[in-house]
Amino acid sequence: MRETISGDAEFIQRITHSSFSGFVHSTFNRTFNIQCIENGELYTIACSEIDNGPNTLIIDVDHVSFLGIEVNDRVFVVNQTLYIENKLALSIEKASKWESVIPTYPYNEEILIRNIRRMKEYIDMYGKAGGMKKQIAAQSPFEAEMSKMLDKRKNLLLNELGNNHLSLALSHAVSLIGLGPGLTPSGDDFLTGLFTVFNMKNSPFYAQQLFCKDVLKDAKTLTNDISYMAMKKASIGKVRESIICLIDSLIAGNEEDLFLSLNKVLSIGSSSGTDISLGLVCGLEAKLRAGGKL
Helix, strand or coil: CEEEEEEEHHHHHHHHCCCCCEEEEEECCCEEEEEECCCCCEEEEECCCCCCCCCEEEECCCCCHHHCCCCCCEEEEECCEEEECCCEEEECCCCEEECCCCCCCCCCCHHHHHHHHHHHHHHHHHCCCCCCCCCCCCCCHHHHHHHHHHHHHHHHHHHHHHCCCHHHHHHHHHCCCCCCCCCCCHHHHHHHHHHHHHCCCCCHHHHHCHHHHHHHCCHHHCCCHHHHHHHHHHCCCCCCHHHHHHHHHHHHCCHHHHHHHHHHHHCCCCCHHHHHHHHHHHHHHHHHHHCCCC
């Protein structure tokens, strides 16, 4: 029996009511994913180095690869304990419950505007290139063409958002899905960041959240299950804790706070953290531009 440190409140509730069963979908060094039979969604079991996130439990191990978990292993619940075959039993008795709550968009945008500028400069210097951030080093013809496509489609999307033309922006957003390198393609990660902005209360985009759901209508056939689930959750305001902390720092933090929280997001995946961060900052800029603030 292993203790769960913390977890998504809704995931814990499912286990508490024994309404969860499924199978292992995919395995990695620090995480493995479970597909739930009841609702078809992916749920993640992660080591203690990973931050809280939607549909995620954090357990007290440094990595999960030694547990012997394999794809298609059966997952079930008995007496509020999550079992993966006879290999792992996870108790949720002492787990801290976590919920994703996106910060409210500020009435005073002065700090936000200043921090957006700082964030862009920091990403230019320290962000990981190869996805939404252009690679300066020599690229293969394929990589160069991919970078060109990402940049063009991103700019078309942001131009329409900045002009409040959401109906025209829709096709450009869909064109980014599945595009780019990585387990979660760069275009998907960028949209995850962008969707987060749409879920900030008091933002003009907040009343237009249906845009996110419209983008996702055909997404399941355009990308992989893991990436689709991240976008699906972001479309309803459910993102990782590190992303929420970054938004808090953007809204009200000083330079040190901003860079500390930004570094945690930039460390996600290969270029995923950089792509998500650029989705956030570009979405906020589009909002400011639509409001005549930039």
